[in-house]
Amino acid sequence: MLVLFGFGSTSSASIAIHDDRAAAGYWTERNPNGDALYLTQDEIISVNQAMREKTSSLTDLLSYPQTVDGAEVKELILSAQQDFRGEKEPGDHYDKGGMMISQEDYNAAQDNCNLEAVPASTAICYGVVTMRTDMRLLPTSKYYFDDKSFQHYDDLQGTALDPCEPLLVLHTSKDGAFAFAIGRYYKGWVSIGAIGFAERANWEKYVSPKNFLVVTDHKKKVHVGGTWDVLFQMGSIIPLKSAKMRNGAYQAIVPVEVNGHLSEARVAIKADNTVNPGYLPCTPNNFVRQSLKFLDDVYGWGGMEESVDCSSYVQDVYRSMGILIPRDADQQELAMNHSVSLEGLDKAARYQKAAEAPVGALFFKPGHVMLYLGKDDKGTPLAIHSISSYFTFPGGKAQKHYIRQVLISDFTFQNGKAVPTIDGMTSIGSCF
Template identity: 60%
Template sequence: MKRKILTAVSGCCLGLCAMMFSPVPAFAADTIAITDQRATPSYWTKHTINGDKVLLTQQEISTINRTMRGKSKTLVDLAAYNIHQSAAAVKEMILAAQQDYRGEETPGEAYDANGKQVPTAHFKQVKANCNLEGLTGNITGQYALVTERTNMRLLPTADNYFDDVTCLHYDNLQATALDPAEPVIILHTSKDGAFAFCQARHYTGWVSLSALAITDRKHWQRYVNPKDFLVVTANKKVVSVGGTCTVLFQMGSVIPLASKKLQAHDTWLAYVPVAVNGVLSEATVKITDDDSVHKGFLPCTKNNFIKQSMKFLGDEYGWGGMDDSVDCSSFTADIYRSMGIEIPRDADQQELAMPQSLKFDGLTTAQRFTKVKEAPVGALLFKPGHVMMYLGQDAKGNPLVIHSASSYFTFDKGKKQKHYIRKILVSDLHYQNGKAVETIDGLTSAGFCAK
């Protein structure tokens, strides 16, 4: 979800609201979404050869995960992370996390949730809240766990910075969302004491301290490298904690088990972190053994790529995890993680990290269609600012993809119209971006872990 806010890319996980055209962008009556039988998992699993063959063992996946960590600095091995950092190193991390706002003195054209322009004074106050002057000497990080689905922010504020008053779904300060039971390392706290600057397994940013439970390394490691665990295989999973509250997990979330044996009434006993005065106090919860969870990661198969992706079909597009949903790159990351494959959070880093890839540079449109058909089911197709998952060829030989799409463009007698669709959908590769370039012609690579 790397932010170059003014990039004009259809269906991407970038801030497309910044590009305004006449007339005002609207939801399209005609859509790029395919809604016939090709938008069902059974269509693809029936046509996929050796769909249930295991492509990678968990040991092979562990090796691939190490390889990808070497390719993308956004991925870290939390278990081996050095919690002792210099103040200068942490300062650089905080500044880097600001992305496009680094070095800026004003917020530019930014609007709050009420449609009012964000004043420069507010922006300076938020930047000052980073508390950089409080970084001195050597820093020792704290171990913590996420207790509820929460936002990770580029700057220490919950206030929205929308770049268009008519489009309140794209907050430029939103980095990503973290699910319950995610382990993090706290490296710094904001001046107002409300936010912690954290290193997660795939991102750095500011998290509300109210959503964190500080703990010791022993308990923290139970969540970093659990021996026995459930992985969430549904698009979303709500778990009741103590009968008093619920927490929301998304696909790929890992929940440590309190017992490796299935309990009475087909339930699992699992740990969910809760905070008492900011300190960890684990709750033991019962989770029904159904198709929303799986003990351990799912086998890495073509059919599981298909089935997992289709569970999101029709869900709302969620920029940076907003609206309790997924954008293009968190969609693909969640699918892969349900099988134990840890790819980066942002599309550009996913492309960089892929162990194997097919390149499209210098190819004609016809050659591109030939090349994309060489990609295996589950491969990720990249274009600037966007990522899609390849499903294969339909009965007529058309390559189709599933993706979390934000928008696309149509052109009628030279008149450009932007259409917000904001859904997870199946489409072909003909839809256009703001420069009238079809998606097939904008592809840069297809990345995958195994054929």
């Protein structure tokens, strides 16, 4: 039975598939070419460059200028506010305690952007994320929930950053608690306490390490110094001291913040199926295996709840193979190297295009993205995705189901306007 989160009732309706089609072997065993390369690593480097040229949401950190004009810094800060840019009032938002965000709180968050202190020319500082942390639209630790009793969607949450992620730091909030930063995939405010600042030469080894591990499980905790755990999600890269193993373990470098400065801990990470030395081969079967490692995980808006939303989910799968797609679904759709528009097609033609897509392709509809697994034994195309909700219409009345999980489904589930997903999809995109 499916619990309808936030509605206090249950229903037998569910779009999730839980039979043998929910196992990686179902898909890999039926694909005789499943281990053939889509792209070599050299080709992936070219693909990544092509995507960076298509969207400003991806940043080549190494080539970013070392000084930035103050007007540009202000524009970056304002554009990172997204829907809050230019808004004079907070709207109906609630904090963790269920109290409405006051005008005073909102004014303080906007004022904390410290725009008046942006100099005419800003020298870039270099930082490395030392713990999984949030990147926010405004420099405040207050949550902005639009429902005081259903607190899973913080409207100030941009994304979550993994440890070892390099950052360009452009500005500091008025209270000194947040840094405005540019990452590989996103721009926003990060807690100062989660950043270790470094000289550029040391920072560069996190941007482009010579030897590194890729986290290949959906999430992995690394024990540091026997005293605390550091959480990584799939696709995170962890620099290595060398390519050689010692006693069945890799000698990894984990960043640590000490009085604001970057320090490092040497950590032995066991050689097992949760990590890989370098990126995984870009193959159909690896798209299947990697995507199914998240199956049944909770939906995590903007990386909340130590999990993934629809776009961070497919981004994690792709980056485990070295393909660095944008963070948000609309930017992912724009950045695809190969795109098939579904505009103007009828249902039959849409299904035909879906069936022709390569395994691992991304299916887009407004506000959502799904990863294609292939056709099942009945010829039905199926996808896996991290989905928040869908609608049914018993008796003609719309009923919203907050399913909030990573699941496999077909394309018949409906949105709030009773449009089946197959009819609402805008394009099918891939990088191969």
